[in-house]
Amino acid sequence: MTPEERLKLITRNTVEIVTLEELRSKIEAGEKLKGYLGFEPSGLFHIGWLVWANKVKDLVDAGIEFYLLAATWHAWINDKLGGDMELIRKAARHVVDVLEAIGVDKAKLKVVDAEDLVSDKEYWAILLRVAKNNTLARIKRALTIMGRRAEEAELDFSKLIYPAMQVTDIFYLDLDIALGGLDQRKAHMLARDTAEKLGRKKPIAIHTPLLTGLQGIGRMNPSMVDEEQHAVEFKMSKSKPETAVFVYDSPEDIEKKILRAYCPAREVKFNPIMEINKYLLFARPGFKLVIERPEKYGGTIIVESYEELEKLYIEGRLHPLDLKKATAKALIEMLEPVRRYFEQNREARETLEELKKAAITR
Numbered sequence: 001m002t003p004e005e006r007l008k009l010i011t012r013n014t015v016e017i018v019t020l021e022e023l024r025s026k027i028e029a030g031e032k033l034k035g036y037l038g039f040e041p042s043g044l045f046h047i048g049w050l051v052w053a054n055k056v057k058d059l060v061d062a063g064i065e066f067y068l069l070a071a072t073w074h075a076w077i078n079d080k081l082g083g084d085m086e087l088i089r090k091a092a093r094h095v096v097d098v099l100e101a102i103g104v105d106k107a108k109l110k111v112v113d114a115e116d117l118v119s120d121k122e123y124w125a126i127l128l129r130v131a132k133n134n135t136l137a138r139i140k141r142a143l144t145i146m147g148r149r150a151e152e153a154e155l156d157f158s159k160l161i162y163p164a165m166q167v168t169d170i171f172y173l174d175l176d177i178a179l180g181g182l183d184q185r186k187a188h189m190l191a192r193d194t195a196e197k198l199g200r201k202k203p204i205a206i207h208t209p210l211l212t213g214l215q216g217i218g219r220m221n222p223s224m225v226d227e228e229q230h231a232v233e234f235k236m237s238k239s240k241p242e243t244a245v246f247v248y249d250s251p252e253d254i255e256k257k258i259l260r261a262y263c264p265a266r267e268v269k270f271n272p273i274m275e276i277n278k279y280l281l282f283a284r285p286g287f288k289l290v291i292e293r294p295e296k297y298g299g300t301i302i303v304e305s306y307e308e309l310e311k312l313y314i315e316g317r318l319h320p321l322d323l324k325k326a327t328a329k330a331l332i333e334m335l336e337p338v339r340r341y342f343e344q345n346r347e348a349r350e351t352l353e354e355l356k357k358a359a360i361t362r
């Protein structure tokens with residue numbers, strides 16, 4: 001791959017790179033780069049997570065040495081899975097299974113557990129230096145990276161340590177690239193600013209878009225919803241299963257969920273069905289959306305690009321129900337390999353069943 005091709009692969013389907021110039025210069029200089037993504041292993045894998053999972057695949061394919069951090073202690077701080085560490089570890093293994101199911105080369109992923117980091121005393125020395133160089137106000141503002149508002153740390157001091165841990169993870173692993181959804185920006189900016197103060201490597205942040213939950217934004221006016229409110233209240237989230245399509249949902253469930261989803265006519269902003277098309281379906285080169293309609297409603301059409309779909313929808317030339325039916329069909333097809341993977345892998349299936357049970361009983 002030429003440097004230009006690598007850069008194209010790394011940057012496609014992202015919403016923000018901080019900064020592109022830094023990335024370009026490292027790629028052009030042929031530097032060996034280390035990247036990571038951290039996730040809270042806390043349950044089932046929804047299609048919002050596929051947005052970053054596809055990016056992990058791109059980065060691995062572009063030759064980035066890639067770390068996947070199972071943020072087990074972070075999930076524990078964030079009250080996930082009732083604080084049951086055994087289950088949290090299982091949830092971490094499950095994420096690796098899904099990545100394998102979508103075609104990420106497992107041999108090229110370096111999976112690390114937060115446990116491995118915190119058991120080294122050097123980790124805590126870095127954490128104290130991070131804390132020493134930041135104000136309480138800045139740390140509080142960063143709490144949205146764990147899907148919480150600042151007030152939520154009032155009764156639980158460990159929550160205030162979380163943002164400093166996330167920054168410490170980046171320094172401890174000595175990373176060049178930090179990948180995450182857009183809601184992780186505050187952690188990455190904190191890491192970049194703190195890196196300057198501590199004379200450490202300043203990570204390049206790569207952000208992927210956040211998929212809105214199936215419930216949409218209700219009666220809110222889309223232009224009144226800011227990024228932060230979207231990240232905390234409206235994004236698809238495994239803590240709110242009714243907002244999510246899970247990657248191993250049956251075709252019937254996928255169809256039912258999509259048909260029930262929020263999908264206002266002519267509106268594309270925060271419309272989860274349009275976003276599924278933009279961030280997942282059309283994100284794959286060569287994808288075409290086949291919309292089957294009776295002749296009296298305009299007949300079958302084949303949409304070749306997301307831009308074309310958006311134009312049709314905004315102009316009212318595509319009815320939400322037709323869009324939903326076509327999207328459900330395409331999504332069912334896209335997720336077929338994942339369903340097959342779980343059918344064929346007993347161990348992966350058993351872990352999944354256990355997590356499903358835990359999700360229901362908690």
Ligand SMILES: Nc1ncnc2c1ncn2[C@@H]1O[C@H](COP(=O)(O)OP(=O)(O)OP(=O)(O)O)[C@@H](O)[C@H]1O
Nearest residue numbers: 039040048147180181209210211235236237238239
């Ligand atoms: N709806 C979404 N669309 C795209 N990316 C997402 C979405 N939700 C979370 N992410 C990304 O997934 C990674 C892990 O996030 P996180 O563990 O907070 O997921 P979550 O589903 O919101 O979980 P929880 O419901 O437990 O808070 C982060 O990089 C985050 O930006």
Ligand SMILES: N[C@@H](Cc1ccc(O)cc1)C(=O)O
Nearest residue numbers: 038039040071145146166169
């Ligand atoms: N804050 C991330 C999880 C995470 C934890 C630690 C990290 O180093 C990175 C990411 C989330 O909620 O999804």
